[in-house]
Amino acid sequence: MAADLKIALVGNPNTGKSTLFNLLTGLNQKIGNFPGITVDKKTGFCKIGDHKTAEVVDLPGTYSLYPKSKDESIVFQILADRENRSHPDLIVLVADATNLRRNLLLYTQVADLQIPVILALNMTDMAKKEGLAIDIDQLSKNLGVQVVAISARNNIGLKELKDAIANAPTIPTQEPGTDIQVLAPEAIAAAGQLIQTTNPYFALQVLHQHSELDIYTPEQHQQLNQIAAEHNFESSKIQTAETVARYRYLGTILNGIITDTGAQKKFIMSDRIDKVLTHKVWGFAIFLLILLFVFNAIFSWSAYPMDMIEEGFARLTDLGHEHLPEGMLTDLLLDGVVAGLGGIVIFIPQIAILFALISIMEDTGYMARVTFMMDRIMRKFGLSGKSVVPMIGSLACAVPSIMSARNIENWKDRIITIMVAPLVSCSARLPVYTLLISLIIPDEKVLGFISLQALTLMGMYLISIIAAVLVAFVMKFLIKAKEKSYFIMEMPVYQKPRWNNVLLTMYEKSKTFVFEAGKVIIAISIVLWVMASYGPSDRFEKIDQKYEKIELQQDSVAISTLERDRSAEKLENSYVGILGQTIEPAIRPLGFDWKIGIALITSFAAREAFVGTMATIYSVDSADEEATTIRNKLKGATDANTGLPLFTFATGFSLMLFYAFAMQCMSTVAIVYRETKSWKWPMIQLVYMTALAYFASLIAYQLLR
Template sequence: MAKDIKIALVGNPNTGKSTLFNLLTGLNQKIGNFPGITVDKKLGYCKLAENKQAEIIDLPGTYSLYPKSKDESIVFQVLADKNNPSHPDIVVLVADATNLRRNLLLYSQVADLGLPVVLVLNMTDMAKKEGIDIDINKLSERLGIQVVAISARSNSGIDQLKMAIGNTTPIATQTTGADMHMLAPEAIDLVKSHLKIDNDYLALQLLHQHQPLNVFSIEDHSVFEKIKSSHNFESSKLQAAETIARYRYLGTVLSGVIEDTGAVKKFAFSDKLDAVLTNKFWGFLIFIAILFFIFNSIFSWSSYPMELIEYSFVWLTEFGHQHLPEGVLTNLLLDGVVAGLGGVVIFIPQIAILFAFISILEDTGYMARVTFMMDKIMRKFGLSGKSVVPMIGSLACAVPSIMSARNIESWKDRIITIMVVPLVSCSARLPVYTLLISLVVPEKMLWGFINLQGLTLMGMYLISIFAAVIVAFIMKLIIKAKERSYFIMELPVYRMPRWTNVLYTMYEKSKTFVFEAGKVIIAISIILWVLASYGPSDRFEKIDKKYAAIEAQKDSVQISTLERDKSAEKLENSYAGILGHVIEPAIKPLGFDWKIGIALITSFAAREAFVGTMATIYSVDGGDEEVATIRNKMRGATNPDTGLPVFTFATAFSLMLFYAFAMQCMSTVAVVYRETKSWKWPVIQLVYMTAMAYVASLIAYQLLK
């Protein structure tokens, strides 16, 4: 998409930057990676006045240009390097109006890089409620830039912001802040002379952190290091001196700009809520109750839309078989692609509900409280409080959660977090759990309000979290490291969730689930359909001859039954059937047959593939019209040796435990390798998780059968 101007959104965490990004770009955005690294890059497009197009990039939240994590280092790399493809024409710095002094520290650093800046004061409505009055005009005059007051949650001030962006000149207009030259005058002058630049602060920052920038040669890096050593450049001391100088300068800027009327005690409501929600006893009890409500809702609220989707795909398959010409392509399309896709789309309601709740918990500020509460407990098991964020994030997906572990400074804590995060049940396991639970757990309400299926689902998630904590404790004893970690976190004030943001998250995550999982599952479904429909020619010839002889002596009703038996026998002798039978002896003690064995293999590409595999296998297998849905087909499946159902209570729980613990996600293996820069850790992870899954399934099946 052509753009007239490139804008970077910059700000502290919890300032509403991402909410503003969604407001400006709507659905016109995409997520990719910054070149050469795995940090997410959110890009969007927005129309300004006079039909100008703006490309907006949402940079990771940071408190200063001195990064504490890999994500935060991106901000400096993008802003300092003019050759970076994401380098902006204008920086829109989003500040929290309720804590302006702290937020302006980052502004003063960005402004000193010499980029045109528009300052956005978000949450001005909350500031007024807290008795904080800000003189916008005086602040704008003192800083020499446009200052815009907005409230992203109530969608106010957005048009004024667009006008301000459109009116911003490409030349920086801000007044000079604290004198950075005085911190290391000789070293700064040498860098400016070497690079032929005139910006004091950029020269100072390059002495602090030139390594991440790819624009410099080995010779340049060597020059920087020589300058530092010859002028006793102590980075940590100079950073502290800079911060003091900046806060002194900001004190003069904000004098007479902010008036605290004292009308309302600041954050009084948040403090009262925190007294209950972070309480050592009530806090945990409330958290468990919230978790139960979420999982109960996932089952209760999704049942009708799931049934509608399920029967829509059944109708589509039947309609296709009736109106499309018979042949290989029709069977591939309907029994392969459509069946596999149906196994994905059916779970959109549950995925949407899960992400809606996660978005609400994050938007309200409650998720930060959960992290705070869990810190002391986590430390006893070898994890820091910062490990809670990746673990909670893993309820959605392990891949971004492993990447988010970069903000854990301790190497040991980071490695342990990466190793246990995939044990926490992600959204990819949700379709497996819900399908199996719906087969063996009755749809009953306990005491009139507790959904038994929802309670079982919550149990599976809690089992995975307990397993992760126990494995972390064992790894704490095995992995040795000297450094100690620390946990610092700002608790945001409680706010009402922005419902358009929640709806957008539901849409975006559901779309990602369908397209990302769908691509894998459709590919697997096509391959699987071919493997399940064809086999060694001599085997298929024998089956055809056998049933041709039998059919000649039977009536039409018996022939219909024979067709089903013939399909089942062909499936068993297909390439997929042969592969399933090869691994069956190893998985039989777990209660799994060869069909489930095929699903276990395909699931190593993506766990969601289990449902698509079952749909394809049972579509190829054939069956009565009355058991047309995938759940009914699986419910009606019987063991040919015993005549008993394949999916018994014992088998279903054995299978759920296997999926709870097994590392069946190639994307996770890849990202662990990328984050640790070694095959050692992903191999260890793959081995220990597969062993855990096998042992847990074995014990469960042998005890429950």
């Protein structure tokens, strides 16, 4: 769609900016990436007036143009770079009417960049209820821009806002605010000359944060550093002076504009809820209960759709095999691509449910309380209160959770969170645990009603969380901090969740997961399929000859059994099989044979490959499909060296520990690379997790056998 106008939404966090964005664009939106950086870029289209279309970009919420976190740095980057594809023709600054002064600080900064701007005062209905009266017309006069009162939550004022956008001038009309020149006259002049701008505030901002911007050449960066050094440019001092000057200016602007008759009313309700939800005892108890609920929901609600998906894909594969011409390409498509796709799609229910619940917790303001309560504990282990969200999220999937760690301002806290998040047992480990537990733990009840198997499962999750916290604790001492850790966070008032937002979040996160993780998983699935289907050609020929001979002698009844024997033998001699046998000496001490070795290798791309691989490898013995579940096949498996059952308690437990700790997820490696912009962190993660898995399994097996 070609747009006549590009609009950027800018505002503080918790101002309802995203709600407005959803309201303006509806489902007509997409998430992409800003080129070169990994911040999600939400864009959408919106009809303005009779025949104009506007492209709307939702920029991350920020309190000022000076960024504190990775997400926030994008705002100035987009607004500063006229060449950027997302650079707006018009800014809609969304401000919370109930907290006008602090919200307008950002407005004054943005206005000084000399881009046309409209001020949207959100939550005006709430302000009115609280007894806050704002003189909109006078405010508009004082600022020199259009001011529109809206309430995005209740769909009020949207038409007026669109009218304002349609009538917006193409040149900036805002009154000059603070005198920027006086802050650092010589440095601003010199920088302005260098980067060729007549806008003093732009020059000043570039002096402050040019090292974060990729629009300048290395020489320019060097020259800017020189200018800063020459003119004694002290960043923090000048920022302080600027902020003070801006608030002084806002004082005169807002003078006589706000009449407050019912001060503090909005906090009464929130205060009451907080007395319980952040209570010393009840606070933690309720948090635990909510966690339990989330946990339960992820598993029990998703069971039915997951079965449906699994069945659907199985049927699709069968259908394909029936109707498509036999051959390599069909096999590749069905057993490589479709199987890979099925492995991704199956996680959508869990991811959608998890993100729905997380977005409800965020929307209502509860997540801020969790962060508040947990900060002290998390800090002891080198994390921050804000690490709680990614850690909980990792119960479903580390990929989106690692992405959500962007909210953590402090670099060290963020890196540690990213490094340990994949240790928390994700949903892909669930099928592995379920299968192995059913093999090694008897189906008995403790105290008459608690299933021993369920208890073991919970134990595995606990072990994984404890491991994550301990590793974080170690990393706290190993990683050097770039800056002081701090924790300054707005505590929003409690609100009802916006169901539209919840639905959209579910949809968006699932989509991102499918496309981001999907690419890698499909690629690896194809490679694995090829490696498992082919081997040194002479070996395969021999197997083919052997079975053809047997087939000739046998009657047709046994042919399906023969086919399975044949594929099992082929797998043994395929490249993957050879690889499994090669690593066997290394994994023997953990209690694994070469067949499990194959599963470990195929699981390297994605651990959900485990069950499928085991099913293929152990598909020998009985011809009766119905009676032979994977479980029974594994139960009957014997160790080739000793002749004893392979899956003893020791082997099973050791294998579970291995899957709990090992980094068997290409998507996570890829996302960590994307988020940290270097191979250093994903490699460290891969090595430490593999080592941890190996030694944990080794110790467990040697002690238990």
